[in-house]
Amino acid sequence: MSGTIPQSFIDDIIFKTDLVELIDQHVPLKKTGSNFVCCCPFHQEKSPSFNVNQQKQFFYCFGCGTGGNAVKFVMLYLQLSFPETIEYLAQKLGIKIPDSSKNQDYSALSQLDKVLQKIQAFYRDNLYQKPEQLVQYLKSRKLNSQVINTFQLGYAPSDPYQLSKLCPSATKELLDGGMVIKQEHAQKCFARFKQRLMFPIINRKGTIIGFAGRVIDAEHKPKYLNSPETKLFHKQKELYGLYNVLQANNSQPEFILVVEGYLDVISLFQFGIPNAVATMGTATSTYHLQTLTKYTNTIIFCFDGDKAGKQAAWRALENAIPMYNQLASVKFLFLPDNYDPDTYIREFGANNFKNFINKALCLHVYFAQRIQQEFGNNGTQKIVLEVQKYLQKLENGPGKELLLTEIAKITRLDPYRLNQWLDKPLSAQALPEKKSVTPLRIAIALIIQRPELFQELSTNIITEIQALYPDKFAFLFNILRKKPQLQTASLIEYFRDNDLYEVLNKLVFLDHQIHEEKQLTTLNEIFEFLIKQSLTKQIDELLSKLKHNGLDADEKLLLQKLLTRRQIPGIHSAEKLL
Numbered sequence: 313m314s315g316t317i318p319q320s321f322i323d324d325i326i327f328k329t330d331l332v333e334l335i336d337q338h339v340p341l342k343k344t345g346s347n348f349v350c351c352c353p354f355h356q357e358k359s360p361s362f363n364v365n366q367q368k369q370f371f372y373c374f375g376c377g378t379g380g381n382a383v384k385f386v387m388l389y390l391q392l393s394f395p396e397t398i399e400y401l402a403q404k405l406g407i408k409i410p411d412s413s414k415n416q417d418y419s420a421l422s423q424l425d426k427v428l429q430k431i432q433a434f435y436r437d438n439l440y441q442k443p444e445q446l447v448q449y450l451k452s453r454k455l456n457s458q459v460i461n462t463f464q465l466g467y468a469p470s471d472p473y474q475l476s477k478l479c480p481s482a483t484k485e486l487l488d489g490g491m492v493i494k495q496e497h498a499q500k501c502f503a504r505f506k507q508r509l510m511f512p513i514i515n516r517k518g519t520i521i522g523f524a525g526r527v528i529d530a531e532h533k534p535k536y537l538n539s540p541e542t543k544l545f546h547k548q549k550e551l552y553g554l555y556n557v558l559q560a561n562n563s564q565p566e567f568i569l570v571v572e573g574y575l576d577v578i579s580l581f582q583f584g585i586p587n588a589v590a591t592m593g594t595a596t597s598t599y600h601l602q603t604l605t606k607y608t609n610t611i612i613f614c615f616d617g618d619k620a621g622k623q624a625a626w627r628a629l630e631n632a633i634p635m636y637n638q639l640a641s642v643k644f645l646f647l648p649d650n651y652d653p654d655t656y657i658r659e660f661g662a663n664n665f666k667n668f669i670n671k672a673l674c675l676h677v678y679f680a681q682r683i684q685q686e687f688g689n690n691g692t693q694k695i696v697l698e699v700q701k702y703l704q705k706l707e708n709g710p711g712k713e714l715l716l717t718e719i720a721k722i723t724r725l726d727p728y729r730l731n732q733w734l735d736k737p738l739s740a741q742a743l744p745e746k747k748s749v750t751p752l753r754i755a756i757a758l759i760i761q762r763p764e765l766f767q768e769l770s771t772n773i774i775t776e777i778q779a780l781y782p783d784k785f786a787f788l789f790n791i792l793r794k795k796p797q798l799q800t801a802s803l804i805e806y807f808r809d810n811d812l813y814e815v816l817n818k819l820v821f822l823d824h825q826i827h828e829e830k831q832l833t834t835l836n837e838i839f840e841f842l843i844k845q846s847l848t849k850q851i852d853e854l855l856s857k858l859k860h861n862g863l864d865a866d867e868k869l870l871l872q873k874l875l876t877r878r879q880i881p882g883i884h885s886a887e888k889l890l
Contacts, residue, residue: 359705
């Protein structure tokens with residue numbers, strides 16, 4: 313499981329890692345009760361079902377069923393192997409892995425990071441060499457040297473083997489980072505980016521995770537080219553320019569503009585509006601919204617006024633509506649035809665652009681206007697049916713009240729009556745199948761959730777249960793005997809290569825609704841019940857044989873012993889759990 317990495321070291325890494333802090337660095341969390349929640353990073357969803365329990369140091373998604381500890385999260389989210397994950401977590405804690413094998417190298421992520429930094433320096437050096445075509449392009453865009461340095465712009469030359477020459481011993485890292493493409497019937501790799509103005513993509517911690525390249529010759533296609541998905545770069549979870557916005561606004565911007573292009577971000581910054589970010593060629597996702605709300609109360613989507621801009625705005629609105637109760641202020645701004653933020657601010661200046669920002673429409677107003685435009689001629693019933701598709705995804709709250717008020721205006725319906733129409737239950741087919749919770753599952757969940765309960769069980773009960781269910785309890789009990797101090801997150805890690813691994817991950821968040829003071833008593837009662845159940849089955853088999861074929865002396869003796877052993881106190885109180 314752990315190769316040459318000592319298991320005790322893995323236990324220590326899990327114990328010292330704060331899972332809430334770890335996950336929040338990648339997916340912004342919001343505290344709700346005793347847990348932290350967000351939309352699941354492992355499947356698409358509109359409302360948060362991903363829970364992180366700080367006490368147990370465990371996460372679980374009630375939507376897709378994915379759960380685990382810090383190791384599992386990093387392996388899934390960053391797509392790392394187990395050794396790479398331990399190295400990653402150890403580096404974050406400032407701990408060196410005590411690996412006896414000096415030939416092993418678990419720092420792939422760190423090496424990739426170093427290679428990307430070296431490539432960025434290479435691109436910047438090429439920019440300063442001022443190739444004529446690039447100089448003319450930068451003049452046409454009127455970018456000054458200060459903003460070029462702030463956003464660390466660079467230039468990828470035309471040589472297809474530029475990066476292989478730059479990093480001759482880092483072919484694996486170049487491929488892993490998506491910076492080169494391997495030719496099909498050759499050993500050489502050629503550069504993904506050639507003759508392009510390069511924009512390093514920097515995450516909110518200031519680390520280079522990828523690149524985007526823009527052509528400077530209109531004949532070349534595509535206009536923009538991004539790094540592919542890698543262990544570091546996930547385009548649906550990153551926002552270009554966010555790091556710069558946070559640096560310029562002390563991590564508390566009054567508002568954040570979401571624009572469509574990288575040069576829009578840079579031009580707004582140059583003209584004194586350091587508040588813009590851009591998506592990586594994708595629609596604004598729930599992850600983006602969660603990230604932005606961590607830093608500001610006002611999100612303004614700024615789109616071109618053409619058909620494509622309006623389509624992009626509607627996709628952003630569709631992702632924002634299910635979260636509208638939690639979002640303080642979401643607005644939409646549409647520029648005049650044939651303008652984008654870059655061209656508008658250059659022609660009309662920052663003051664006019666700021667005045668334009670003040671005219672942005674609140675989400676609920678924009679939503680009602682679009683619904684009226686699209687379906688107003690089809691009657692009130694059609695409007696209500698269309699609105700229902702969106703508002704059924706939103707629980708009651710301030711955001712829903714605002715939306716209902718606006719729709720009531722255009723339909724002339726009473727808001728309360730309108731809400732009754734919209735609140736028809738979803739199809740039963742969409743409801744997940746509820747799995748039965750057996751006494752056995754409850755018992756395992758109690759021990760997994762509170763491993764210290766094992767130490768309070770009697771030796772007789774432990775021996776009996778382990779004999780009855782060796783596949784479910786033998787390994788678990790043996791670990792808890794040797795490691796009585798283990799907590800939930802570390803205990804689960806011992807099952808990584810065991811068939812029970814995924815089952816136990818789910819049972820960590822099983823809501824058994826048993827008060828902590830009664831959990832030990834309940835666990836004893838369940839085990840006593842399971843023992844009696846097994847004895848009863850053996851007795852019934854022997855009695856059936858006695859009735860039809862008779863028993864020999866040994867079997868009669870066994871039957872007598874079983875009948876005596878079945879008289880265990882506390883059985884009846886456990887039967888209610890069935």
